[in-house]
Amino acid sequence: MRRARTGRARRPRSFYSTSVVxxxxxxxATVLLIILVxxxxxxxxxxxxLGPGSGAFVGLDNYGNVLGSTExxxxxxxxxxxxxxxxxxxxxxxxxxMTLFTGLFLALxxxxxxGASIVKSMVFLGMVTPLIVGGIIxxxxxxxxxxxxxxxxxxxxxKSLAIQWTQYPSTxxxxxxxxxxxxxxxxxxxxxxxxxxxxxxxxFEAAQIDGASSWQMFRKITWPLLRPITLVVVTMTVLWELKxxxxxxxxxxPNGGVGNAADVLALQMWRYAFRAGNYAEAAVVATxxxxxxxxxxxxxxxxxxxxxxxxxxxxxxxxxxxxIVRRRP
Amino acid sequence: MxxxxxxxxxxxxxDYAPPRKMGRxxxxxxxxxxxxxxxxxxxxxxxxxxxxxxVQTLRVIGPWxxxxxxxxLPVLNLFHNQTGINYEYITTRQEDLQSLLPNxxxxxxxxxxxxxxxxxxxxTYGVQGHATDLASTITQSNxxxxxxxxxxxxxxxxxxxxxxKVKPGFWYNKxxxxxxxxxAPTTFAGFEALLADIETRGLVTNxxxxxxxxxxxxxxxVVEHFIATYGGPSMHRALTAGTLSWTDPTVRxxxxxxxxxxxxxxxxxxxxxxxxxxxxxxxxxxxxAGDYALYFMGSWITGMVPNPADIGVFSxxxxxxxxxxxxxADYFFVPKYATQLDSAKRLAAFLGSAAAQTEQVxxxxxxxxxxxxxxxxxxxxxxxxxxxxxxxxxLSDLDDTKGGTxxxxxxxxxQALWAAPSTLDTVLxxxxxxx
Numbered sequence: 001m002r003r004a005r006t007g008r009a010r011r012p013r014s015f016y017s018t019s020v021v022x023x024x025x026x027x028x029a030t031v032l033l034i035i036l037v038x039x040x041x042x043x044x045x046x047x048x049x050l051g052p053g054s055g056a057f058v059g060l061d062n063y064g065n066v067l068g069s070t071e072x073x074x075x076x077x078x079x080x081x082x083x084x085x086x087x088x089x090x091x092x093x094x095x096x097x098m099t100l101f102t103g104l105f106l107a108l109x110x111x112x113x114x115g116a117s118i119v120k121s122m123v124f125l126g127m128v129t130p131l132i133v134g135g136i137i138x139x140x141x142x143x144x145x146x147x148x149x150x151x152x153x154x155x156x157x158x159k160s161l162a163i164q165w166t167q168y169p170s171t172x173x174x175x176x177x178x179x180x181x182x183x184x185x186x187x188x189x190x191x192x193x194x195x196x197x198x199x200x201x202x203x204f205e206a207a208q209i210d211g212a213s214s215w216q217m218f219r220k221i222t223w224p225l226l227r228p229i230t231l232v233v234v235t236m237t238v239l240w241e242l243k244x245x246x247x248x249x250x251x252x253x254p255n256g257g258v259g260n261a262a263d264v265l266a267l268q269m270w271r272y273a274f275r276a277g278n279y280a281e282a283a284v285v286a287t288x289x290x291x292x293x294x295x296x297x298x299x300x301x302x303x304x305x306x307x308x309x310x311x312x313x314x315x316x317x318x319x320x321x322x323x324i325v326r327r328r329p
Numbered sequence: 330m331x332x333x334x335x336x337x338x339x340x341x342x343x344d345y346a347p348p349r350k351m352g353r354x355x356x357x358x359x360x361x362x363x364x365x366x367x368x369x370x371x372x373x374x375x376x377x378x379x380x381x382x383x384v385q386t387l388r389v390i391g392p393w394x395x396x397x398x399x400x401x402l403p404v405l406n407l408f409h410n411q412t413g414i415n416y417e418y419i420t421t422r423q424e425d426l427q428s429l430l431p432n433x434x435x436x437x438x439x440x441x442x443x444x445x446x447x448x449x450x451x452x453t454y455g456v457q458g459h460a461t462d463l464a465s466t467i468t469q470s471n472x473x474x475x476x477x478x479x480x481x482x483x484x485x486x487x488x489x490x491x492x493x494k495v496k497p498g499f500w501y502n503k504x505x506x507x508x509x510x511x512x513a514p515t516t517f518a519g520f521e522a523l524l525a526d527i528e529t530r531g532l533v534t535n536x537x538x539x540x541x542x543x544x545x546x547x548x549x550x551v552v553e554h555f556i557a558t559y560g561g562p563s564m565h566r567a568l569t570a571g572t573l574s575w576t577d578p579t580v581r582x583x584x585x586x587x588x589x590x591x592x593x594x595x596x597x598x599x600x601x602x603x604x605x606x607x608x609x610x611x612x613x614x615x616x617x618a619g620d621y622a623l624y625f626m627g628s629w630i631t632g633m634v635p636n637p638a639d640i641g642v643f644s645x646x647x648x649x650x651x652x653x654x655x656x657x658a659d660y661f662f663v664p665k666y667a668t669q670l671d672s673a674k675r676l677a678a679f680l681g682s683a684a685a686q687t688e689q690v691x692x693x694x695x696x697x698x699x700x701x702x703x704x705x706x707x708x709x710x711x712x713x714x715x716x717x718x719x720x721x722x723x724l725s726d727l728d729d730t731k732g733g734t735x736x737x738x739x740x741x742x743x744q745a746l747w748a749a750p751s752t753l754d755t756v757l758x759x760x761x762x763x764x
Contacts, residue, residue, distance in 0.1 A: 021352060144605060167542075167605040168748045253544040254424075255737040259745030259756075274428040276734040277453065 041290065048283035058280075066284045071260070071268060080169035080261040084268045085288075087256070091177055091241040091264070098181045100233055103188025108222070110189075111196055120193065124186035131183065135250025138179040142166050149175070166251060169261035176262050180247050184240060188233045195229035196222070228304075235300040242292055245270065265289050386415045387672045388441040392659075394420040396632065400692040407688050408679050414672045423447060424544065434459040439664030442673035445491070448479035448725070449732025451662040455480070455487025461663040463489060466674045467681045471699040473723065479730050480660060489681045492695035493658035496550050496726075497717045498644035499538070499623040500616075500630055506641065511622075513643035517587065520646055524591060524602040527622045535604055538591075539621035540747060542606030545740025549728045551625045552588065552743060553655050558645040559583045562653030562722040568764075569727045575761040576754075584746075584753055587645075592750040606747055627657060628714045632694040637710050644717065653724040654717065658698050731764070738763035 051058045066072055074083040082090070106123060110116035126134070141147050142165035154162035165175035199222065207217045245266035248256055254271055256263025265285055273282035393401050398420060405416050423446055430446075433439055434454060454460055464486040469477060472490060480488040506512070509532050514520040527537040541547030557565045560583050567573035573580065591602040604621060613633045616624040624630070631637045644654070661680060663673040679685050683701035690697050693708045696715050704712055728736040739760055746756045 017352060021355060024355060139608075144607075164605040164607075167744065169745060253737065253740060253744075255545075255741035257744070258741060258748050259759075260738075260741050261745075270428070271734060271737065274431060275737060277431065 044283045044286050044290075047280055048287050050280050052278045052280040062280050062284045066281050066288070071263070072265075072285075080173060081256075081259055081263060084256075084263045084265045084285075087173060087263055088242060088244070088265050090173060091244060092238055094174075094177045095181065095184070095241055096234065096237050098178075099184045099237055100188050100230070102181060102185045103190075103233070104192050104226075106185070106189045107192035107196055108218075110193070120186075120189060123182075123189050126183040127186035127190075129183060131246035132250045134180060134183045135247040138176060138247065138251045139166060141179055142171075142175050149179075167258055169257075169259045172252065172257045173262040176247060176251055179251075183247070184237060187236065191229055191233050192226065195226050199225050231300060231303055235296055238296045239293055242266075242289060242296070385669060385672070386417050387443070387669045387676060388417050388419065389443045389676070390419050390421050390426070390441040391445040391661075392420065392423050397629075397694075400694065401689070403692065404680070404685050404688045407685065408676055411679070412672075412675060414675065416676075423450075426450075430454070434664070434666070437666055439666040439668075441664070442667040442669045443661055443663055443676050445659055445661045446488075447729045447732055448488070448658075448660045449730055449736075451480055451488040451660055452482060453732065455485070455662065456482050459665050460487040461665055461667070461670065461674070462486060463663065463674070463677055466678050468678070471681055471683065471701065473698060473700060475723070475725075476658065476698045479725050480662075488660050488662035489677050490658040490660055490698040491680050492686050492689045492697055493656050494627040494629050494694070495696055495714055495718060496554060496625075496627045496655045496657060497642050497714060498554060499625050500640055500642045501623055502617065502619075503639050503641045505532075505619060505622065513641070514646045517645070517647040521591070521597045524597055528598045528600065528602070533622050534620050536600055536602055536621065537598065538603045538623045538625065539612050539616050540603045540606040541609030541612050541624070541626060542744075543609050545606075545737070545744055546728070547609050547626065548606060548743040548747060549736075549739055550627065550655065550726075552584075553724075553727050554625065554645060555583055555588050556580070556727075557653035557655060557724055558648035559587055561649040561651055562724055565653050565655075565724050565727065569725065569730050571731075571764055575757045575764060581753070581757060584757070589746075589750045589753055592747060601750075603747065606744060628696065628711070629694050631710055631714070640710070642714070642717070652721050654721040655726055656696070656718070656723045657726040657729065735760075735763045 048062055049057055049059065050062075052062070070076070070081075070083060072083050072085050074081055074086070081087075106119075110119055113119075129137075142149050144150050144162075144164035144167075147164075149165060150162045153159075161171070163171065165171040203221050203225075204217055207221060212220070243266055244264050248262050248264050248267055249270075251257070252262055254267070254275060256267050265288065269282050269285035269289065272278045272285060389405065391398075391401065398418070402418065405418060408414065409416055419441065421440075426444065426446060427450060429440070430444070430450075431454070434457075451460060455462075462485045464484060467477075467486060467489045469486065476490045477486060480486055480490070501511075501513075509527075509530070511523065511527070511532075514523050524537045527533060540551075553565065556568065560579065564573065564580065564583075568575065568580065590596045591598070594601045607615070609626070610633070612621075612624065613626070613630060615621060617634050631640060634640055644652075661677065663670070663677055667673045681699060683697075683699050686695075686697040686699050687702045687706045689695045690702060690706050690711065691708075693711055696711065696718075704715070707715060728739050731739075742756045742759045745752060
């Protein structure tokens with residue numbers, strides 16, 4: 001029998017004890033979140049509005065300084081450096097599709113291959129390699145004398161690329177982006193591999209009977225059904241690219257390499273805080289990073305919770321969990 | 330289960346309510362939590378409680394590891410023998426401490442009682458009240474003139490200078506020069522001719538000069554040498570103090586006339602006289618193996634080659650009448666939050682004494698900053714390096730003195746100059762913007 005929801009007097013006695021239990025279960029996590037997340041975030045936000053030296057309220061001055069700085073956005077010409085924000089966007093524009101499609105391609109290719117788990121494990125090694133080590137590996141990968149990349153281009157007769165990639169602004173950022181694809185491809189490979197196992201084989205069998213080609217089956221069955229997986233891969237990869245720090249720091253220097261050519265937001269934030277002692281402007285960069293991260297995270301959250309509601313589709317797991325949480329006894 | 334609505338029909342028409350036993354379970358959980366915490370607290374208390382009298386140990390953080398650390402420990406041992414104070418030496422990179430120490434200071438604590446850091450860091454945080462004033466601890470009259478200037482703020486002295494290294498010029502392998510009939514140049518034209526000769530005759534497999542790299546500091550040492558030689562000590566000091574612009578024509582002229590032609594391809598050397606920057610320490614091996622002919626580096630390089638007797642050095646030839654030479658001292662300070670403050674002050678005074686620095690220079694690779702260290706204390710090679718200081722004004726390392734974001738910008742911009750010498754004006758403008 002459905003419980004009445006009108007009037008407090010009609011609620012059963014167990015309502016209050018149940019509510020108290022629920023609140024009690026939330027308390028530890030909430031307290032920790034407030035202390036370790038909410039409070040520092042609010043403090044950082046407040047700091048970003050204070051003068052670096054004076055500590056007085058300066059409004060949006062710090063934001064103007066950071067966003068107006070050529071260190072953040074430098075579009076005076078098309079040469080590197082282009083600024084930390086642009087560099088981060090370039091990471092997303094180049095690194096995201098490369099890792100996503102490489103992972104998807106490998107997952108599809110290795111789907112029915114004997115010993116595929118060994119190959120997957122090898123690709124996944126990049127994921128378990130500390131990024132600081134990955135950065136150092138990149139430094140040597142692009143070394144003029146011992147690096148495999150310049151040596152390869154030298155052997156191919158491309159002299160303009162048979163150079164020390166990390167010492168030229170025109171090659172540095174691209175070198176880091178291309179070179180770090182292997183570090184993250186394991187993620188999309190594993191997630192896509194898991195996603196592929198959830199697609200019923202009947203769909204493919206029916207399509208085959210109807211005479212669909214492999215490409216048509218991929219386009220009409222595999223790709224649409226992998227959409228939730230793609231959403232996760234895209235979101236996690238973009239977050240990874242926004243907070244990229246270790247690779248750039250290890251492969252270059254605290255300024256993002258030759259002429260700041262590979263500088264990124266996280267490195268800029270670190271430099272402001274710990275090299276210049278300018279915590280206010282570091283807080284501005286941190287706030288920008290948090291804002292961008294929230295933007296991406298909220299997009300994913302929205303798609304997961306709301307995007308699946310219409311069209312008679314089954315709600316996502318998260319949507320179902322939230323529905324249970326929102327219910328009143 | 331009594332009170333449970335878990336048997337609701339699919340579709341969720343009836344809401345979930347936890348069983349009544351949940352409250353009891355919660356109480357048990359809380360009791361367990363309190364009990365385990367209490368047990369842990371009591372255990373930790375008794376495990377960590379000292380059973381014997383605590384031995385006070387002075388903690389020192391320095392950048393030296395391996396052979397360099399082995400050369401520093403005898404000095405600390407001498408201090409221990411003289412005072413009976415125990416010490417613990419910890420190696421930590423100064424780049425890491427740049428990030429860590431501000432957080433320690435913000436918490437009113439310090440990771441050690443005496444720490445070696447660049448002068449700019451010590452002064453910056455000293456002025457903010459995080460370093461102990463050592464004006465009455467260190468005997469300032471012991472030091473060579475100006476040696477403590479980077480650490481001073483009015484009458485306050487926030488640290489001390491230990492020994493240092495000199496950055497005299499281009500190092501070469503004497504056997505290599507002798508075998509190929511090469512001579513150290515005496516004029517800048519002679520220097521250019523030497524570089525062209527090395528390249529034309531194919532004496533090395535790469536460019537004549539190897540450019541060091543790490544986070545970028547080796548290139549700044551090169552540039553400082555050009556400025557100190559062709560602009561003189563006054564220009565070097567003015568750039569350090571920020572009273573002269575990097576875009577000033579006199580400064581630009583040093584770069585454009587002397588440095589850039591050697592960097593540019595098809596100028597002095599067809600492929601440029603300098604290599605692309607390479608990791609500086611492995612570069613020593615490459616240079617000594619004959620891949621390159623010359624290496625600009627500090628005097629610590631003498632401890633990194635297999636046969637120091639075969640190493641030679643020359644400064645840039647020509648230049649203004651009064652020249653300068655960069656001397657990079659190792660600076661230390663006592664944090665305000667040192668737990669062994671008195672012992673740390675005694676060590677600071679000791680490190681600024683002739684006795685300590687004599688002990689240090691004896692093992693090689695160091696030049697004293699205090700007076701009273703006999704020349705006989707130096708190994709022969711270091712004595713010849715110390716002699717390079719004769720007739721030249723001693724200068725503090727420019728980027729170490731300025732520190733902060735200028736330092737890293739300076740390094741990154743010089744790397745850009747090495748990559749594209751034609752961007753000189755942009756590079757100088759960017760350096761000036763950070764100065």
